Amino acid sequence: VSGGIDSTVLLYLLKKITAEFKLTTLAVHINYNLRGDESKENEKFVKNLCYRWGIPLIVHNVSITDESNIENAARKIRYGIFRDLLRKYNFNKIVVGHNMNDQAETFLMHLFRGSGFTGLKGMLPKGRDIIRPLLAFKRDEIAAFAKKNNIQFSNDSSNDDLGYDRNKIRHRILPMIQEQFNPTVINKIYDSSHIFQKTDMFLQAHSKDIFQDVVRQNDDEYVVLLDKLKQSEVLYFYVFRRIFGLLTGSESDFYSAHLSEIYELLRRPGGKFIHLPHNVFVVKSANMLIFKMSPPDYAASDYSREIKRYARQILFDDYYITQSEIKVMPIHGFNFHENDTCYIDFDKVTFPLKARYRKPGDSFFPLGMQNPKKLKKFFIDEKVPRLERKKKIIIEDQNRIIWVAGMRIHEYVKVTSRTSHVLRIKIMKKLEGYRRARRF
Structure with missing residues (x-):
């Protein structure tokens, strides 16, 4: 109410x-x-x-x-x-x-x-x-x-x-x-919606049979067999939309434009993957289309967002990345162990920053360690599951990785007693939960 x-x-x-x-x-x-x-x-x-x-x-x-x-x-x-x-x-x-x-x-x-x-x-x-x-x-x-x-x-x-x-x-x-x-357009649209409801029911029913025939589930991925793609594009809208819903929990953000992107991926000789809303990737591989919630290994170097000096907030996939400058630094007043936030020495980074996923060969100097370490080895030592590694967001400046989000900053950019002002970077997933209810 x-x-x-x-x-x-x-x-x-x-x-x-x-x-x-x-x-x-x-x-x-x-x-x-x-x-x-x-x-x-x-x-x-x-x-x-x-x-x-x-x-x-x-x-x-x-x-x-x-x-x-x-x-x-x-x-x-x-x-x-x-x-x-x-x-x-x-x-x-x-x-x-x-x-x-x-x-x-x-x-x-x-x-x-x-x-x-x-x-x-x-x-x-x-x-x-x-x-x-x-x-x-x-x-x-x-x-x-x-x-x-x-x-x-x-x-x-x-x-x-x-x-x-x-x-x-x-x-x-x-x-x-x-x-x-047309002064009666509201009534006309209402009547038309009934026709579309029946049409949608018909197409939903037919697409279920096609889904069973052409889609295979492989762990957290859905594989579409391209050699079986013989039906109308209209029906495949429903097949792809259903896969999107199974991965994200809702079909509502899959539109006809995304179907066009998928077919363009199939037609484009050099195309390898596309990136749909809610971090869904569609990868073309031989005679298959693979729908997954993590980027392919080669996608890491292809997807990034620049964070300029005065940008307060950017959107990176399904995350907001915010930054703010703190000019007075009472070190004791900060929680340096927040998974979604890092505090680094502002004067030790070079803008613009960049948000991206991991790339082969990545290495950095983790806070508290004496030597640099390959990111792959760092993830193994920290017992990060293999599927989670591809989803880790990397923040880098013009010289180095400065933060592996949710895990560790670079030793060089840590806040010390000599730090005059601090850069705070926070990563927040869209649509975080709501506050506790009150009953009356």
Whole structure:
């Protein structure tokens, strides 16, 4: 329950039918803390509403670390919380308040991203663990119902922020289409989504047979046998998308553009691999395509990101790398044993820095040792599993490796009593967890 009109009307309807259908309802409010005092007031509104209506409420206060796509990050956190509570309290369904306008907006967002039939089908009225009772109603119909029944709700100012893609579609693109092309476009998109849902079901069913025929699992890799690639590219979109989902836990970020990249890899004589979202690599090898979560050995030298002197943050695969300069150095005030952070003598590094994966022949002078060591030998001595070695991020300056992330810095760049200012580098995985929930 966000406190907005859709979720408040939905909660009102559930309250009305609870006794008749013997339902047990639990409301969940998630405060993303993105709007300061307004977020607090919104949370307070939902608490008071649930108290008046006699509905138990759980509130989660969370922080979004992935600021590159706040909408997507919030959605992943939100549904993660919902499903955790579903299992914990043994509920049957998650009930959400999406309406017909939301469906039209989602359709256009997926169309612009090239997500294929799977995206164009939009949101389902009923899924595995989710139901959307308001999906067949437009936003103005819900507003009229709220007014007729004197249902109070809270307005979220972020819904008017054109910095969000959905709001651009809601406030600019859809009104323009309604005015200049078709005033019933929302209904038309809703009807079309049903056709795409049936098409998607048909293609999903056929692609399962192809998957069994052409895909082999080898430990943490999925191998596609190229000599069996005889079907339509449309069906292989589903095969590759399924592999992507098995590796990452979600198929949602695999789009038609990625299918084009894979086929371009197959056509390109010199192509060896491509890099997909969430650190998925597709490697061409003889008569196979290999999908894996770590780069091939030769990919290490091909993928890197430069870190300039004044860059506060860069994105490297699924990680944010941040750097900051600390000019006053109370050595006793720092925890030098944080796995995700290193502190080094600022004056001993030469910019720009570079983030990359390991390369054959890498060596460095690990902190506390008397002699340099090959990185391979260092990993063996530190008992780093073979599959994990390829995933280790290396930070280097113009002269040397200065940090093997999560493990050791170079002896030369360590902080000493003579250090005048410090460079702090932190590596943080996108979409880190949310803070502990509070129950009311």
